[in-house]
Amino acid sequence: MRSLIRAVLLVLSAGLIAVFLTPQTALAAPECSVLNPTTGECIIAIEMPGTPVAPENPAPGQGGGGGQAPAPAACVDDAFFPVPTPVDCVRDGGYWSNDRDCYVAVADPQPPAGDPIYGGNTGGLVYRCSYSVTIGGTGATYFWSDVPPAGPAAPPDPAVLAQQAVDAMQLRAIEIGIVPEAAPGRMGLVGLPTWMWVDQPAENTYGPISRTVAAGGVSVTATAEVRNVVWSMGDGRSVTCTTAGTPYADSYERQSSPDCGHTYTRTSAGQPGGAYTVAATSSWTITWAGGGQTGTIDDISFTQEAQVQIGELQVIQTR
Template identity: 50%
Template sequence: MLTKLIAALALCVVLTITPLTASPAYAEGGCEGASWGVACGVGVPGYGGSGPAAPLKNTHSGSSDPVACVTQEMPPREVACSDAELGTWSNARACYIKAESPPPPLTDAVWSGNTTGSIYRCSSSGIWSGPGSYLFWADSAPGVIPDPRVLALQAVTQMRLRAVEIGMAPDPSPGSVGLVGLPIWLWVASPDQSTWGPNTKTASAGGYSVTATGKVTEVVWSMGDGGTVACTSTGTTYADSFGVSSSPDCGYRYTKQGTYTVTATSYWTINWSGIGESGVINQTYTSSVVVTIGELQTVVKG
């Protein structure tokens, strides 16, 4: 009887240390430490013949992607996907990853002779009985799910947005004078992707991507005398054949003579989506010119 009990216990030990295959649903394609008898992934089958384990819910900022942040325990245990002090959770390393600041000098052995990439700290102390805390080198933070909002801002930076070039009649160049009461024409000169849109860019990190698309939804012209004009189009470019007619979509009239600074503020609405999230980023850009408005006076001689 004792011999059979010892044999049964030995079989249990063997089964416990046998490597387990990562679930096909596991978003990071497996995890280090499988030789410890650790299961990784979403919906990992239960142990000891107790049936399927409950699927792990997603905890990444409301993302709909099939990604769960889990420890390499038996069974896996969910943890928060980010920590304000430790960084972002990596399933692949089963720890929080954060760039070491300041990084050790390039002469430190942790660089392994590399001069590019970064040094990261892997921290799991107090989270589970993992590897504790250590430094490692990588081209980019491995297994870390990037913040989609950060990637969205990177995509906006790639757009190289800038203020509109002001088109105006009368011509705001030195020596040109407009007249009180006559129509002023306002338009966006040479609109392009960077001044008007639409403009689409994608930013990626660690195999994840966020795409942002933006365009100008309105240009508000501040005329320098307290008046403003809001235009949702680029306006109409003035031609001599129009004479003294009013602009059909973006115009103004001064009531007093003077020198005025005309400011055009373009309002961008940028929609982004990726990594299961979406949002809107608003941007404004401003340009200005100076225009002189005179008054035509008539002298009648009797």
């Protein structure tokens, strides 16, 4: 019965998630729920599932008089009482966990690394578990968990909010800048330097970019930036560039790029369409902090392609 009650109650929470965007990105983001005309701050509110309504006509034995069935208590202690007893869902800086029958809060300060309480685990946090009834001692124990323990009044998982902040960034692939140009009628030559760069880098194509999501009293800020761009040149070779590259100018003539370049040693005549397919894959590093936790997300990448023709200059001698 207790597990059934808990399953019903876990869907009772409701709230709003607010994503704060800068004025420069408000137009590119999803439609604003609230737009401050003075600051230009855009708040995207995402409504969480609401509280279910009890049936008007309960089944026999589930209520009397045709009225609504009473809603079960969200937070119930069945460890220290003979029968399940409702308790406050929030108390002493913690929230009630029906699974652990105690008030859970992040331990502050955290035990030092290597403490036996971690059990050899890395990541996660140590939590304080305070009981609703104190029977001698402090009435609290401590435990480690890699995720915040569930509870009807539990704050949202900071890692989930971090991913929502990343989603709000609307990250995408770079725009390719390259010489010889990837355009009809343009052709480079074998032996001459090819320049590659991020064309018109924006905060959501190259970074850095930050977004903040707040929900349930927890605020998480994520910051993302491209750590490198791997250029697959189509001839079996690739170039890893840790900068955005340098845009080519006519004044550079036959100089090589100072930070992101390549030199073809054979023509593209045998390639599909007579051109090399250049693929630029930008990989992001994302850090986040909030809700007493920090983390990184480094498995996000995007690829953009361009077609480049490379020919060969032949000199014919005549007598």
